Amino acid sequence: MAFESFEAFLAMGGRGVYVWSSYGAFAVILVTLVLQSVVARRAVMRGLRQRPSTDQASGTPVAPARFERVAWPGRESRSDERDTGGSV
Amino acid sequence: MWSTLHRLGSPQGFSRFADRWTPWLLLSGTALLLAGLVWGLAFAPPDGRQGESYRILFVHVPSAFLAESIYVMMAISGLALLVWRVKLAALFTRAVAPVGLAMTFLALLTGAIWGRPTWGTWWVWDARITSMLILLFLYAGVLALDRAFEDERTGARAVAVLSLVGVINIPIIKYSVDWWYTLHQGATFTLTQRPEMPPSMWLPLLLAVLGLYLIFGGLACLRLQTAIFWRERRTRWVSQRLGMASRDPEGGRHGV
Numbered sequence: 328m329a330f331e332s333f334e335a336f337l338a339m340g341g342r343g344v345y346v347w348s349s350y351g352a353f354a355v356i357l358v359t360l361v362l363q364s365v366v367a368r369r370a371v372m373r374g375l376r377q378r379p380s381t382d383q384a385s386g387t388p389v390a391p392a393r394f395e396r397v398a399w400p401g402r403e404s405r406s407d408e409r410d411t412g413g414s415v
Numbered sequence: 416m417w418s419t420l421h422r423l424g425s426p427q428g429f430s431r432f433a434d435r436w437t438p439w440l441l442l443s444g445t446a447l448l449l450a451g452l453v454w455g456l457a458f459a460p461p462d463g464r465q466g467e468s469y470r471i472l473f474v475h476v477p478s479a480f481l482a483e484s485i486y487v488m489m490a491i492s493g494l495a496l497l498v499w500r501v502k503l504a505a506l507f508t509r510a511v512a513p514v515g516l517a518m519t520f521l522a523l524l525t526g527a528i529w530g531r532p533t534w535g536t537w538w539v540w541d542a543r544i545t546s547m548l549i550l551l552f553l554y555a556g557v558l559a560l561d562r563a564f565e566d567e568r569t570g571a572r573a574v575a576v577l578s579l580v581g582v583i584n585i586p587i588i589k590y591s592v593d594w595w596y597t598l599h600q601g602a603t604f605t606l607t608q609r610p611e612m613p614p615s616m617w618l619p620l621l622l623a624v625l626g627l628y629l630i631f632g633g634l635a636c637l638r639l640q641t642a643i644f645w646r647e648r649r650t651r652w653v654s655q656r657l658g659m660a661s662r663d664p665e666g667g668r669h670g671v
Binding site for chain 1: 441452456457458459460461466467468470471474475478513514517520521524525528529531532627630634637638640641644645648653657658
């Protein structure tokens with residue numbers, strides 16, 4: 328240990344505010360990134376599972392009206408109609 | 416080698432790769448990062464001149480490295496899209512640009528917090544810090560441009576061009592501390608010389624850098640795979656992956 332006591336560790340030689348706020352910001356942003364990525368994945372998966380991909384009676388693809396909510400970064404509501412689902 | 420690359424370049428091949436590697440990248444990255452940060456915070460010796468506030472280094476440098484690396488990756492990805500028509504490239508850029516933006520912001524923020532007790536100021540308009548701020552604007556520009564086009568392919572090309580043009584900023588960031596008089600200290604790691612710090616300082620830093628890069632690898636896999644599922648949603652393989660294979664008999668005709 329580089330510190331004599333836990334209090335000294337927290338105090339960081341009087342620079343505790345700077346050190347701990349840096350580490351705090353780092354942790355918060357990193358955790359937010361991971362959580363946001365996981366939540367976006369779940370939302371997309373849920374949206375895709377719920378869709379009626381073909382109309383049962385006619386067999387034609389159903390207009391994906393319910394896709395609008397499960398945005399992958401915010402653009403499919405415009406491009407979806409023309410998108411024929413071709414390769415990436 | 417080439418067959419591996421080829422497989423990774425296909426949406427389905429990449430998805431399989433991501434399935435296998437995402438959890439390991441995230442877990443091993445978190446373990447390394449935590450080890451590096453605990454070592455740096457509690458066990459590394461205090462700095463002779465700066466005392467304890469230098470410990471901000473262990474979060475500042477990894478964020479700054481990653482912020483620059485992601486932009487270089489986006490530029491390579493832009494080249495891959497424009498020259499070799501690699502179709503995953505546009506999705507890659509879109510998946511990682513927010514991570515790059517966050518890392519650049521973190522590097523600037525922790526740098527400002529570090530600057531206050533060290534230089535006596537939150538901010539100076541010197542070369543290193545200003546070029547880093549430009550990197551932040553470049554990331555913001557990429558994200559805005561990506562959403563600005565009606566036609567997704569036009570947008571992807573515009574983003575690729577901006578990524579390529581903007582990459583000139585990266586060597587400017589890197590060499591700014593040598594080219595101009597600056598408050599910012601010189602490079603921490605170079606390929607040719609031993610670090611000036613003792614191993615008890617640069618080893619934890621190395622661990623933190625490696626850990627953050629591994630976490631980025633996991634994040635990139637996860638985010639790119641999400642984008643692939645969305646883009647390929649009408650294909651049979653995605654339907655099968657989602658466990659709804661029989662519902663889309665037309666799907667197999669499209670894509671892949």
